[in-house]
Structure formats: C-alpha cells, structure tokens
Amino acid sequence: MKIDEILKNLKDEFGDKVLKVYKKSDARAYVDIDPKDIVDFTRYIFKDLGLRFNIASGVDEFNGIEILYHFSSDASGLVVSIRVLLKDKNDPHIDTITSVTRAAWWIEREIHELFGVEFDGNPDLRPLLLPDDWPKGVYPLRKDFIVPKRDSRKA
Amino acid sequence: MSHRAHIPIGPYHPLQEEPEFYKLVVEGEKVVDVDVRIGYNHRGIEKISESKSFDQSIFIVERICGICSSSHPIACVQAVEDIAGIEVPERALYIRSIVQELERLHSHMLWLGLAGHFIGYNTVFMWGWKYREPICDIMETVTGNRQNYAMLKVGGVRRDIEKEHVSYILTRLDEFLHHLDMLKGAVLDDPVLHSRLKGVGILTKEDAIDYSALGPTARASGVDIDVRRDHPYAAYDRVKWNVITQKEGDVFAKTVVRILEMYESVSIIRQCLDKMPNGPIDAKPKDIPPGEGIGLIEAPRGECFHYVKSDGTNSPVRHKIRAPTYMNFPTFRETVVGETVSDATIILAAIDPCYCCTERMLIVDNDDKELMNVQDLIRLSQEKTQKIKERMGRR
Numbered sequence: 001m002k003i004d005e006i007l008k009n010l011k012d013e014f015g016d017k018v019l020k021v022y023k024k025s026d027a028r029a030y031v032d033i034d035p036k037d038i039v040d041f042t043r044y045i046f047k048d049l050g051l052r053f054n055i056a057s058g059v060d061e062f063n064g065i066e067i068l069y070h071f072s073s074d075a076s077g078l079v080v081s082i083r084v085l086l087k088d089k090n091d092p093h094i095d096t097i098t099s100v101t102r103a104a105w106w107i108e109r110e111i112h113e114l115f116g117v118e119f120d121g122n123p124d125l126r127p128l129l130l131p132d133d134w135p136k137g138v139y140p141l142r143k144d145f146i147v148p149k150r151d152s153r154k155a
Numbered sequence: 156m157s158h159r160a161h162i163p164i165g166p167y168h169p170l171q172e173e174p175e176f177y178k179l180v181v182e183g184e185k186v187v188d189v190d191v192r193i194g195y196n197h198r199g200i201e202k203i204s205e206s207k208s209f210d211q212s213i214f215i216v217e218r219i220c221g222i223c224s225s226s227h228p229i230a231c232v233q234a235v236e237d238i239a240g241i242e243v244p245e246r247a248l249y250i251r252s253i254v255q256e257l258e259r260l261h262s263h264m265l266w267l268g269l270a271g272h273f274i275g276y277n278t279v280f281m282w283g284w285k286y287r288e289p290i291c292d293i294m295e296t297v298t299g300n301r302q303n304y305a306m307l308k309v310g311g312v313r314r315d316i317e318k319e320h321v322s323y324i325l326t327r328l329d330e331f332l333h334h335l336d337m338l339k340g341a342v343l344d345d346p347v348l349h350s351r352l353k354g355v356g357i358l359t360k361e362d363a364i365d366y367s368a369l370g371p372t373a374r375a376s377g378v379d380i381d382v383r384r385d386h387p388y389a390a391y392d393r394v395k396w397n398v399i400t401q402k403e404g405d406v407f408a409k410t411v412v413r414i415l416e417m418y419e420s421v422s423i424i425r426q427c428l429d430k431m432p433n434g435p436i437d438a439k440p441k442d443i444p445p446g447e448g449i450g451l452i453e454a455p456r457g458e459c460f461h462y463v464k465s466d467g468t469n470s471p472v473r474h475k476i477r478a479p480t481y482m483n484f485p486t487f488r489e490t491v492v493g494e495t496v497s498d499a500t501i502i503l504a505a506i507d508p509c510y511c512c513t514e515r516m517l518i519v520d521n522d523d524k525e526l527m528n529v530q531d532l533i534r535l536s537q538e539k540t541q542k543i544k545e546r547m548g549r550r
Contacts, residue, residue, distance in 0.1 A: 027386070054477065072386070
C-alpha cells in the first residue's frame with residue numbers, strides 16, 4: 001500500500017473531514033483533522049487499515065495545543081501523522097483513543113500531565129512521570145514553563 | 156473469597172537496576188492484579204533538548220540510556236535528516252549499521268545474563284557478561300568508547316573504521332561466535348530452563364498488536380515486524396539477513412528470538428565490513444530548514460521513535476522521544492496477571508526493561524606499576540575467599 005493509496009482511502013472514507021493533507025515524502029505524510037473526529041480516524045486507521053500506533057506527541061503552539069498521532073504501516077514502510085489543534089489553551093479537551101487501542105494508555109497519561117490536556121473518557125489519568133507532589137496547573141512542556149534554576153550551593 | 160495481599164516491590168530494591176515501583180496484588184501465590192509507577196528517573200530530556208542546538212541534542216539523547224547509546228542518536232539524526240532531506244554518504248550508512256549491530260549484540264548478551272540471574276541461574280549470568288566483553292572491546296576499537304560512543308552526527312558519522320582494524324574486529328567476532336554457540340546450546344537445550352520458562356507469561360498476538368508491542372517482545376508473539384526491514388535505514392537493505400519470529404509469546408520464545416538474532420547481527424556486521432565502499436563519511440550539512448521530521452530505528456528492545464520540529468533556528472521547537480520499553484511495558488497487565496509470584500520477576504524482565512550499565516572494570520592499576528589480567532583477578536578473589544574462610548574459622 002503506497003502512501004497515496006492511504007491518503008486516498010482517508011479521503012474516500014471521510015471526505016470533507018480531512019482538512020488538509022501534506023505529503024512530505026514517499027514515506028511521510030501529515031493529515032490535519034478536527035479534534036472531534038479523532039476516534040473515528042483512529043478506528044479506521046488502526047483497525048481497518050491495520051496500521052500500528054507509534055505514539056502521540058504534543059506541541060505547545062501560539063494558537064493552541066497541537067497533538068500529532070503517528071501511525072506507521074510496517075508492510076510498506078511509511079508513517080502517517082494525524083494532526084489536531086486544541087484551540088482553547090486554558091481548557092484543552094479531546095476524546096480518548098484508548099477505547100480503540102490500549103497502546104495509547106500511557107501516552108495520554110503523559111500528555112495529560114505534561115501539557116494539561118484532558119482526555120475525555122480515559123479512566124486512568126494518574127501522573128506517570130512527574131512526582132506526586134508536583135503543583136497543580138503547572139505543565140512543564142508548555143513554552144511558558146521556565147525551568148527553575150538550581151542553586152548548587154544549597155543542594 | 157480468599158484473602159488478598161499487596162506486595163510492594165521498589166522503588167529501590169536490590170533486584171532492580173533502576174528505580175521503579177511495582178504493586179503486585181496476590182491471592183495466595185497467584186498474582187491477580189499489578190500496577191506500576193515509573194518516573195523516579197525522569198530527567199526532562201525532551202525539555203532540555205529544546206534549549207540545545209541540533210548538534211548538542213545528539214549528545215543529550217545519547218545519555219538517555221547507557222545500553223542504547225547509539226540507538227537514540229541514530230533515530231535523532233535521522234529525524235533531523237528527514238527535515239532537511241539530507242543524503243548521507245554510503246560509507247557512513249554502513250558504519251551506522253555496524254555500530255547498531257554491535258550494540259544489539261552486547262545488549263542481548265547483557266539481557267541474557269540478567270535473565271539467568273533473575274531465575275537464579277547465575278552461571279548464565281557469568282557467561283553472558285563475560286562473553287559480552289569482546290563486543291565492548293570491538294566497540295572501543297571502532298568508536299573509542301565502550302559506552303556513550305559519540306559516533307553520530309547529522310549527515311554522517313564522526314569516526315571512520317580504519318583498514319587495519321577490520322581483521323581485529325573479525326577475529327574478535329569469531330571468538331564471540333564460538334562462545335555464542337556454547338551459550339545457545341546451554342540455554343536452549345537445558346530441560347530446567349524449558350520447564351521454567353515455557354508457557355510462562357504469554358503475550359498473545361492479538362494483545363501484542365493492540366498494545367503496539369515492539370521488537371523481540373512482538374516478534375516472540377508472532378508479529379512479524381522489524382524496522383530494519385520495514386522502514387529501511389542505514390545499510391540494512393544492502394545486506395542479506397532474516398527477521399526472527401516465534402509463535403508462542405512466552406518468556407522462552409523471547410529468549411530464543413534474542414539468541415537467534417545475535418547470529419543475524421554477526422552476519423550483518425561481517426557483510427557490512429566486506430561491502431563497505433570507500434568515500435566520505437560526512438555530508439556536512441549547513442542549516443536545518445523549518446519543518447518536521449520523524450526518525451525510526453530498531454533498537455535492541457524494539458522501535459525507537461524520534462519526532463523533531465524545527466522553526467529554522469538552531470535548536471528544535473519540539474523533540475519527542477519514544478523509547479521501545481514505553482510501548483512494551485504496559486503489556487505486563489496481560490502477561491503477569493494469573494501467574495505465580497515467583498514467575499513475576501522473570502516475566503517483567505522478559506521485555507528487557509532498559510537500565511544503565513556504564514561502569515567499566517577491565518584493568519586494575521596497582522601502585523601505578525602492576526597491571527592485572529583476568530588470571531590475576533581470579534587469584535585475588537581466591538586469596539580474599541581464603542582470608543574470609545580463615546577469619547570465620549577462627550571465630
């Protein structure tokens with residue numbers, strides 16, 4: 001299955017829900033969609049097309065929190081990344097995809113604590129990496145977070 | 156209803172090399188639930204990388220793990236090369252493959268030793284770690300370091316393999332292969348290991364796919380994936396080798412996959428040394444344009460994933476790192492529940508969770524003059540034992 005074929009499949013299946021397609025090379029493509037369609041897209045790509053879920057990655061942009069869901073097809077050696085933009089930085093929300101694949105269990109916990117994104121429907125959003133006494137509402141991978149300077153003399 | 160008990164393991168425990176906290180819920184001997192808490196070793200490398208230049212971040216990611224210290228840099232440089240569309244010189248690709256396979260060899264040997272240790276078979280532990288030494292020696296010859304090789308740069312590699320080193324590498328590889336044959340026989344034909352590891356901690360193919368498990372963990376469950384073949388990088392599409400898979404999904408199958416993979420690695424290194432063309436080893440790229448790139452490589456534990464976003468400046472806007480254990484670890488819920496407590500450690504160890512091994516001890520410098528070899532160390536150890544015996548006898 002070539003990358004054009006996968007992109008065509010997505011367009012046939014979802015039509016206007018595919019907002020933008022950027023084919024970077026024969027092995028990489030980025031597809032922009034609306035956040036509310038993420039579960040449908042994941043189900044189609046993961047279950048029907050049989051792609052593997054690599055990981056999701058968040059980016060703190062000027063106009064919102066962007067999340068990329070990376071899927072790879074091992075049969076044809078390519079990676080398709082689904083991009084969503086959560087515009088409300090104060091209260092970013094998106095539906096969980098753990099109902100489709102349990103592989104997203106830990107990464108949703110991680111994005112939740114590092115970017116402050118709520119994954120609606122995910123029952124397990126306990127902290128994963130940060131300590132238990134980490135202050136609420138402080139998200140280290142947001143750009144406004146400044147790494148506190150450590151005074152080596154106090155150690 | 157039977158009585159439930161909680162067994163906490165960790166975060167600091169003599170059996171574990173790195174801090175992590177397991178909570179086993181048991182009914183008698185049987186594990187009925189398990190939970191894990193990680194993050195005790197969180198260093199914030201993704202955030203640190205945002206404040207470093209592209210050249211510096213390679214050295215940062217090299218220090219994520221002492222074992223995978225060439226896997227993360229390769230994934231990182233591939234992501235940056237993907238942004239800029241850089242063509243890497245042929246010779247550099249071969250050198251990358253050689254370093255990667257050497258790393259796989261020493262990592263699998265290390266795991267085999269630890270697995271032996273976890274089930275109380277310490278002879279395997281001693282063998283595994285002893286016969287791993289030739290590989291570390293080759294690594295030192297090729298890169299200058301036994302760990303943290305500092306071999307990679309965007310556009311190529313930093314050091315060439317000298318002609319006079321090739322015969323040395325081949326001799327040490329033969330030596331290694333000889334020991335590997337012995338170890339393979341000792342482990343795969345041992346009836347005790349068969350009864351201890353077969354049918355234990357089974358990960359089904361469906362679960363492996365659903366959890367998107369990677370590397371030997373997935374391949375032992377019959378999922379035929381390998382980044383080296385599926386997403387060709389370095390020189391893997393220029394040499395002949397096989398992807399090893401097993402159907403059973405138990406701890407024994409994972410052991411078989413790792414042992415047989417070592418033979419493939421040796422074969423890949425030999426072919427690469429043979430076919431490696433002469434030429435430059437560095438494309439010397441200049442600026443990194445704005446854009447995003449993804450680097451995928453097959454680390455010893457599975458696919459290692461790096462996503463780098465650049466805005467045209469000297470440092471990444473975002474650098475997402477996903478190590479293979481991150482995907483393999485959550486499968487413990489399927490594999491451990493229902494097994495006995497005594498099997499829990501080896502099942503948790505079977506995915507080869509990543510720990511550091513950066514200490515070295517090869518030569519003892521005594522009084523600035525005398526150098527000690529292995530025989531001297533054994534003699535030293537025997538003398539020490541004798542002294543302890545005498546002291547105990549006197550008491």
